[in-house]
Amino acid sequence: MNSNLLVVGSVAFDSLKTRAGNRDEILGGAATYIAMAASHFANVNLVAVVGKGDFADEHVALLESKGVNLEGLEFAEGRTFRWAGAYADDFSTRETLDTQLGVFEHFDPKIPAAYQGAEIVLLGNINPGVQLSVLDRLKEKPFVITDTMNLWMNIALEDLKKVIARTDLLVINDEEAVQLSGELQIRVAAEKILAMGPGALIIKRGEHGAYLFTEETMFFSPAVPLKEVIDPTGAGDSFAGGLAGYMAGEGKTDSSTIKKGMIFGTAVASATCEGFGTEKTAVLTKDEVLNRYYMLLNLVSTD
Amino acid sequence: MNSNLLVVGSVAFDSLKTRAGNRDEILGGAATYIAMAASHFANVNLVAVVGKGDFADEHVALLESKGVNLEGLEFAEGRTFRWAGAYADDFSTRETLDTQLGVFEHFDPKIPAAYQGAEIVLLGNINPGVQLSVLDRLKEKPFVITDTMNLWMNIALEDLKKVIARTDLLVINDEEAVQLSGELQIRVAAEKILAMGPGALIIKRGEHGAYLFTEETMFFSPAVPLKEVIDPTGAGDSFAGGLAGYMAGEGKTDSSTIKKGMIFGTAVASATCEGFGTEKTAVLTKDEVLNRYYMLLNLVSTD
Numbered sequence: 001m002n003s004n005l006l007v008v009g010s011v012a013f014d015s016l017k018t019r020a021g022n023r024d025e026i027l028g029g030a031a032t033y034i035a036m037a038a039s040h041f042a043n044v045n046l047v048a049v050v051g052k053g054d055f056a057d058e059h060v061a062l063l064e065s066k067g068v069n070l071e072g073l074e075f076a077e078g079r080t081f082r083w084a085g086a087y088a089d090d091f092s093t094r095e096t097l098d099t100q101l102g103v104f105e106h107f108d109p110k111i112p113a114a115y116q117g118a119e120i121v122l123l124g125n126i127n128p129g130v131q132l133s134v135l136d137r138l139k140e141k142p143f144v145i146t147d148t149m150n151l152w153m154n155i156a157l158e159d160l161k162k163v164i165a166r167t168d169l170l171v172i173n174d175e176e177a178v179q180l181s182g183e184l185q186i187r188v189a190a191e192k193i194l195a196m197g198p199g200a201l202i203i204k205r206g207e208h209g210a211y212l213f214t215e216e217t218m219f220f221s222p223a224v225p226l227k228e229v230i231d232p233t234g235a236g237d238s239f240a241g242g243l244a245g246y247m248a249g250e251g252k253t254d255s256s257t258i259k260k261g262m263i264f265g266t267a268v269a270s271a272t273c274e275g276f277g278t279e280k281t282a283v284l285t286k287d288e289v290l291n292r293y294y295m296l297l298n299l300v301s302t303d
Numbered sequence: 304m305n306s307n308l309l310v311v312g313s314v315a316f317d318s319l320k321t322r323a324g325n326r327d328e329i330l331g332g333a334a335t336y337i338a339m340a341a342s343h344f345a346n347v348n349l350v351a352v353v354g355k356g357d358f359a360d361e362h363v364a365l366l367e368s369k370g371v372n373l374e375g376l377e378f379a380e381g382r383t384f385r386w387a388g389a390y391a392d393d394f395s396t397r398e399t400l401d402t403q404l405g406v407f408e409h410f411d412p413k414i415p416a417a418y419q420g421a422e423i424v425l426l427g428n429i430n431p432g433v434q435l436s437v438l439d440r441l442k443e444k445p446f447v448i449t450d451t452m453n454l455w456m457n458i459a460l461e462d463l464k465k466v467i468a469r470t471d472l473l474v475i476n477d478e479e480a481v482q483l484s485g486e487l488q489i490r491v492a493a494e495k496i497l498a499m500g501p502g503a504l505i506i507k508r509g510e511h512g513a514y515l516f517t518e519e520t521m522f523f524s525p526a527v528p529l530k531e532v533i534d535p536t537g538a539g540d541s542f543a544g545g546l547a548g549y550m551a552g553e554g555k556t557d558s559s560t561i562k563k564g565m566i567f568g569t570a571v572a573s574a575t576c577e578g579f580g581t582e583k584t585a586v587l588t589k590d591e592v593l594n595r596y597y598m599l600l601n602l603v604s605t606d
Contacts, residue, residue: 090487184393187528208511211528220602222523225490225514259605299523300603302562 004117005248006142007034007241008047008109008134009124011055011073014277015084015098018091020230026277027059029081030124030147033237036281037268038122038245039066040289045115047072047134049107051080062282071112076103091207091232111137118142120253122244123167124237125149128159135166143253145169145244146198147237150176165197169258171240173204186211187218200258202243204236210262217255221262222299224270224292231276238272238281239265242289267292307420308551309445310337310544311350311412311437312427314358314376317580318387318401321394323533329580330362332384333427333450336540339584340571341425341548342369343592348418350375350437352410354383365585374415379406394510394535414440421445423556425547426470427540428452431462438469446556448472448547449501450540453479468500472561474543476507489514490521503561505546507539513565520558524565525602527573527595534579538572541584545571545592570595 009031015024031048038044046068050059052075063070081104084097107130121142123131131146146167152160153176164170170193174186181189186203190213193201204210207226212219242265243258250257267289274280312334319326334351341347349371353362355378366373384407387400410433424445426434434449449470455463456479467473473496477489484492489506493516496504507513510529515522545568546561553560570592577583 185528185530185532187530205511208508209525218528218602219605220525220528222512222525222603225488225521225523227488227490229488256606263605297605299521300525302522302566302600303559 003042003249003251004045004119005038005042005244006045006047006111006115006118006121007031007038007124007244008121008131009034009126010081010104011048011050012081012083012104013054014233015082016231016233016276017086018231018276019087019089021276023276025082026279027062028083028234028277030234030237032063032278033234033272033281034122034124034241034244035063035068036066036278037238037241037265038248039068040242040268040284040286041245041249041264043067043069044245045069045072045118047109047111047115049074049076049103051078051103052076053079055080072110072115074110078103085233087232091229109134109137116140119251120145120244120248122240123147123163124240128152128156128163131163132159135163143168143247145171145240147171147240148176150179153179161196164193167198168253169200169202170198171202171204171243173206173236177203187213200255202262204239206232206235210239210266212255212258212262214255219255219259219262221259221266222296223266224296226270226273229273230280232273233277234281235269235272239269241265242268263293263296264289266296306345306552306554307348307418307422308341308345308547309348309350309414309418309421309424310334310341310427310547311424311434312337312429313384313407314351314353315384315386315407316357317536318385319534319536319579320389321534321579322390322392324579326579328385329582330365331386331537331580333537333540335366335581336537336575336584337425337427337544337547338366338371339369339581340541340544340568341551342371343545343571343587343589344548344552344567346370346372346551347548348372348375348415348421350412350414350418352377352379352406354381354406355379356382358383375413375418377413381406388536390535394532412437412440419443422554423448423547423551425543426450426466427543431455431459431466434466435462438466446471446550448474448543450474450543451479453482456482464499467496470501471556472503472505473501474505474507474546476509476539480506490516503558505565507542509535509538513542513569515558515561515565517558522558522562522565524562524569525599526569527599529573529576532576533583535576536580537584538575541575542568542572544568566596566599567592569599
C-alpha cells in the first residue's frame with residue numbers, strides 16, 4: 001500500500017469569535033485542517049477550490065511547507081469560501097453569523113492523474129452530490145472515510161445515503177448520529193447506521209471523546225482534558241485528518257489501526273483547540289503530537 | 304487492613320418518572336445504592352435512619368441478603384425520607400417534584416462500637432454538618448471518601464469546606480466542580496479543588512465517564528455505552544459504592560487501586576441505569592459486574 005491520502009473538502013477564510021477573543025478572515029476550511037493534521041503521518045494529495053484573487057501566496061506556502069500536494073487545488077474566478085461564527089462561552093453551542101460560498105458554490109472536484117490509485121480517500125464535509133462525483137472519478141476503489149453534517153441530512157438525505165452506502169468508515173458527531181438514525185442511545189444509533197453500509201462508524205462527542213463501532217468491536221478514545229480552550233473550530237476535521245493520515249501512513253485499515261488513528265486524531269484536535277483557527281495546528285510539531293498520543297494512552301491506564 | 308467499609312448516608316423511598324415509565328415509593332437513597340454496590344467487594348457497615356412505621360421487613364431482608372451490616376440502621380419515630388423526581392427524555396436534566404425529609408431531618412448518626420476502626424469511610428451526600436459529626440465520632444482517622452452536591456455549596460459552604468479539608472478522596476460531578484471552583488475547564492477546576500485539601504478528586508460526567516485527579520496523576524474511566532437507559536437514579540451513588548467497596552476489599556488506597564475501583568464503580572452504575580431505582584442493582588451478580596469491568600478495560604484497548 002502506498003502512503004498517499006487523498007483529501008477532498010473546503011478551504012475557507014473564517015471569522016471567529018470565542019470567549020478568548022476573535023479573528024477576522026483567517027485560513028480555515030475542513031480540508032485545510034484535515035491536510036495539516038494528516039501531513040504528520042502521510043503524503044497528502046489535496047483537492048479543493050479557492051478564489052484566484054484572494055487566496056494569498058502565504059497560504060499556499062504554508063500548506064506546501066507541510067508537504068501537502070497542491071496539484072489538485074483549483075484557483076477559480078471569484079472569492080474563496082468565507083464563514084463567520086461565534087461560540088457560547090462554554091463552547092456548547094455556536095452560531096453561524098455569515099456564510100459566503102464564493103467559488104465553493106460550484107465546486108466540481110477534478111482528480112489529477114497523479115492522485116489516482118490512492119488507497120485511502122477522506123471526503124470532507126461537503127455536499128453529498130459532490131462526494132459522490134469524487135467517488136465516481138476514482139479509477140480504483142479506495143478505502144473511503146466520509147465526514148458529513150446535519151445540514152446534508154436536512155436537504156440532501158438521499159444523496160447522503162448513497163455516499164454512506166459507499167463509505168468504509170463514517171465519521172460523524174453524536175447529534176448527527178441521533179438525527180441520522182432516529183435513536184437517542186448512540187449504541188443503538190450505531191447499529192442502525194452500520195446497517196446503512198459502512199463497515200465502521202466513529203461517533204465524535206467533542207470534549208467527551210469518540211466511539212468506534214464495527215460489527216465486531218466497540219472502542220472509546222477519550223479527549224485531552226485541556227487547561228484552556230481558545231477556539232474549537234476545526235477540531236473535528238483535525239481529528240479526522242490525524243486518523244486518516246495515520247491509517248495512510250501505516251498503510252492499514254484494520255480496526256486496531258483505526259483505534260490508534262483515533263488517538264492520534266484526538267492528539268492533533270486537542271492542539272487545534274488551543275489556538276484560533278489553524279494558528280496552533282500550523283505550528284504543531286510531530287513531537288508534540290506524539291507526546292499527546294502517549295498522554296492519552298496513559299490517561300486510561302490503570303497502572 | 305480490614306476489609307470493612309463504613310457507609311453513612313440516606314435511605315429513602317423514591318418516586319421516579321422517566322421516559323421508560325414510573326415507580327412509586329420504591330427503595331432508594333444514596334446509602335442504599337452505595338451499600339449494595341460495595342457489598343460485591345467488602346463488608347459494609349451501614350449508618351442511616353429510617354422510619355419505624357414504614358420501613359418494611361422486606362427492605363431489611365434485601366439489605367441483609369447482600370451482607371450489609373445493619374447494626375447502625377436506626378429506626379426512628381416518623382416516616383422514612385421520601386423523594387420524587389422526573390427526568391427529561393434525554394436524561395440531561397431532572398426535576399425534583401417532592402421532598403419529604405421525615406426522620407432524615409434530624410439524622411444524628413451514631414457509630415456502633417463494632418464499626419470503629421474502619422479504615423475507609425464513605426460519607427454519602429448529606430448535610431456537611433452531619434458529615435463532620437461522623438468524622439468527629441470516629442476514634443481512628445480513616446481514609447475519607449466524600450460525596451456532596453450543589454445544594455450544600457449553596458447553603459452550607461463553610462461546613463462543606465471543612466469536610467473537604469478532612470477528605471482524602473472527593474467525588475463530585477462536573478457541574479459541582481465548576482460551582483465549587485468557579486472555573487469552567489475541569490482540569491483547572493480540579494487544581495483549585497485539590498488545593499482545598501483532598502489528596503484525590505474524582506469528577507463524574509455521567510454518561511461521559513469520570514476523571515481522577517491527584518497531584519501526580521490524571522486518569523479517565525469511560526462509561527458503558529448502554530443500549531437502553533431506564534432510570535439513572537442512584538448511578539452516581541452506585542459508582543461511589545463500587546469504588547469504595549473495591550478499595551476496602553483490596554485494603555488499599557493507592558491511585559492504581561482508585562483507578563480500578565472507578566472502573567468497578569462504573570460497572571455497577573451502568574447496571575443501576577438499566578432498572579428503576581434499585582431494581583437492577585438488587586439482583587446484580589458479581590459475574591455481571593466482572594463482565595462489565597473487563598468490557599470497560601477492553602473498550603479503551605487499541606488491540
